[in-house]
Amino acid sequence: MYLVFVFAFTYASVAAVPSNPSSDCHTINNNYYGWEQKGTHGPIPPRGATGSKGSTGERGHKGDRGMRGFLGYQGHPGIKGATGIGQKGEKGETSSNLVEEVDDLKRKYEEIVALCHRVQHPRTCADIHVQDVAMESGYYLISPNPSVLKPFYVYCNVTPTAAYTTFGHDNEKEKSVPECEAIKCYSQHITYDDNMEQIRQVVLQSQSCRQYLKYRCQGSVINWPTGPRASWSSYNGEERHHWGGSAQNYSCACGDTETCVDQTKKCNCDKNSESLLTSDEGYLNDKNYLPVTNLKFGDLGGANEHGWHTLGKLECFGTVN
Numbered sequence: 639m640y641l642v643f644v645f646a647f648t649y650a651s652v653a654a655v656p657s658n659p660s661s662d663c664h665t666i667n668n669n670y671y672g673w674e675q676k677g678t679h680g681p682i683p684p685r686g687a688t689g690s691k692g693s694t695g696e697r698g699h700k701g702d703r704g705m706r707g708f709l710g711y712q713g714h715p716g717i718k719g720a721t722g723i724g725q726k727g728e729k730g731e732t733s734s735n736l737v738e739e740v741d742d743l744k745r746k747y748e749e750i751v752a753l754c755h756r757v758q759h760p761r762t763c764a765d766i767h768v769q770d771v772a773m774e775s776g777y778y779l780i781s782p783n784p785s786v787l788k789p790f791y792v793y794c795n796v797t798p799t800a801a802y803t804t805f806g807h808d809n810e811k812e813k814s815v816p817e818c819e820a821i822k823c824y825s826q827h828i829t830y831d832d833n834m835e836q837i838r839q840v841v842l843q844s845q846s847c848r849q850y851l852k853y854r855c856q857g858s859v860i861n862w863p864t865g866p867r868a869s870w871s872s873y874n875g876e877e878r879h880h881w882g883g884s885a886q887n888y889s890c891a892c893g894d895t896e897t898c899v900d901q902t903k904k905c906n907c908d909k910n911s912e913s914l915l916t917s918d919e920g921y922l923n924d925k926n927y928l929p930v931t932n933l934k935f936g937d938l939g940g941a942n943e944h945g946w947h948t949l950g951k952l953e954c955f956g957t958v959n
């Protein structure tokens with residue numbers, strides 16, 4: 639419709655053009671544009687008052703999150719700094735007290751470890767007594783050396799202060815020596831309730847061991863100027879000539895203390911008096927030789943010459959660390 643209007647308007651304008659176009663161009667302009675001459679502008683009216691502020695519109699919806707930017711290029715590594723030069727400090731002095739304290743702590747720790755092991759695997763009656771001070775005398779299972787022997791039972795003799803691992807034998811009661819005159823003519827073998835390997839393992843694991851030995855005599859000597867007339871044998875059969883209470887060869891306890899009935903002698907029996915009944919006795923306590931396995935006596939051929947021997951149980955107490 640717009641095209642029809644333009645066409646009609648154009649056609650009317652052309653029809654109104656005079657026959658002599660050049661004669662009146664002004665008329666043409668007036669007919670075509672609807673004005674003859676532009677007038678001057680009127681005065682600008684004063685600015686109107688500012689309108690009141692409109693109400694705040696509703697808040698728009700939050701826009702979608704933009705895409706993450708590209709990762710920037712890694713920067714060049716910085717220049718390595720120069721190596722500092724420090725002075726080595728002087729070696730500090732070790733306090734002697736600190737060293738002693740450390741050694742003491744190590745020793746105590748080792749003792750605790752050893753004690754825990756003994757509690758789990760008692761080697762002697764003393765180990766059992768450590769964990770049970772209320773234990774009573776009786777038979778207990780011990781294991782002095784598991785790498786060598788299986789555990790076995792021993793008799794523990796408990797006193798108010800200690801528990802002794804004991805080994806009995808067949809000659810604990812006093813026994814009369816039969817008549818015989820020659821040197822060491824009488825021989826008595828000792829048989830123990832336990833085998834020698836078990837006994838020796840306990841001896842080695844104990845702090846100390848002892849065995850009571852007594853010879854009661856009348857006119858029968860132990861030693862004589864020409865040589866010993868009596869002896870006892872160690873666990874391995876070695877003849878020994880030191881007697882209970884003494885560590886010296888050919889001597890008894892009274893010889894060490896110079897209290898024998900004849901102070902020129904080393905044993906009471908060496909008085910060799912058929913009218914005097916006396917004795918020599920004491921503990922053998924050298925672990926290297928115990929237990930006693932044999933006793934030998936002589937000089938008993940006369941009518942008034944007599945002798946009696948007594949050998950106690952082997953007793954061991956304490957446990958080596």
